[in-house]
Amino acid sequence: MSFRRVVALAGLLAAFSVHAETAGHALVGDAKAGETKAAACGACHGPDGNSSDKQYPKIAGQQADYIARQLALFKSNKRVNPVMAGFAAPLSEQDMADLGAYFASKRAVPGNGDQALKARGEQLWRTGDTALGVPACMACHGPAGRGNSGAGYAQLSGQWTDYVVAKLKEWKSGTTWGTDDRALIMPDIAKRLSEQDINAVASYAEGLHTVEHADAAPAGHADAKH
CATH class of the missing domain: 1.10.760.10 (Cytochrome c-like domain)
Incomplete structure (x- = not known):
């Protein structure tokens, strides 16, 4: 390429991107429902999505639909990870959307x-x-x-x-x-x-913690300074 x-x-x-967001095909996640489904995620990613082990990504504040898409890829084995495949296997599309909404609502450290x-x-x-x-x-x-x-x-x-x-x-x-x-x-x-x-x-x-440009932080998210 x-x-x-x-x-x-x-x-x-x-x-x-705007068309994708407004097309109406994606499920709407429920953060509250996602919180009750996220217990198993906490062992690696932290209860609020801020992992303490650097081999596991921080997913707090991550895009909700990005999380849902990755879970779907793990479930289908298009993204290969034996551990995540096991966690994703029983999840429905709604479960994935709910988990995405929950972690998206958190603030990344x-x-x-x-x-x-x-x-x-x-x-x-x-x-x-x-x-x-x-x-x-x-x-x-x-x-x-x-x-x-x-x-x-x-x-x-x-x-x-x-x-x-x-x-x-x-x-x-x-x-x-x-x-x-x-x-x-x-x-x-x-x-x-x-x-x-x-x-x-x-x-x-x-090291990108500050918002110095046009794309503002998600609502309710305060950014630490360098």
Whole structure:
């Protein structure tokens, strides 16, 4: 996939986000119902979605539909994870929507980026690297890392560096989660990144706590300062 195609595809998916959100096909999750279903999730992700073990992602404040989609991928084994497949297997679509709504209502605990990696990480996040064919991360995930719900791009602000590094390395090796164009974007981008670049951009994402740009924090979410 060429650099221009990656950028164009990301733009198209983002442009159609409003349509996706208003099409009426997705189930509406109930956060209160999700709270009663989330007990099993707490062992790895924390009761409020803030994991203490860096191998497990923080899912507090994550896009509700992104969580539901990942659970569906785990259930169908399109995203391979034996542990998550077991948890997802008995879930209905409504269960997934409810869990997504519950964790989306929580506030992610801020992380800490490595200042030594900030300059390169910020470059990749804000402007990308045309020489490598890497588009700006914020084009899909937002300037402050809040993601894009309608287009299916995850929130990454505050996410553990270790977890993001692990996922980028999986994508670099060719791992995909599904077969649509959206699923192919990250593997194509990751293979263009060096290990140093992977560490830098992952660290920068963890350090994105402040809202300095147009995409405001979710309602009720206060952001810690650097």
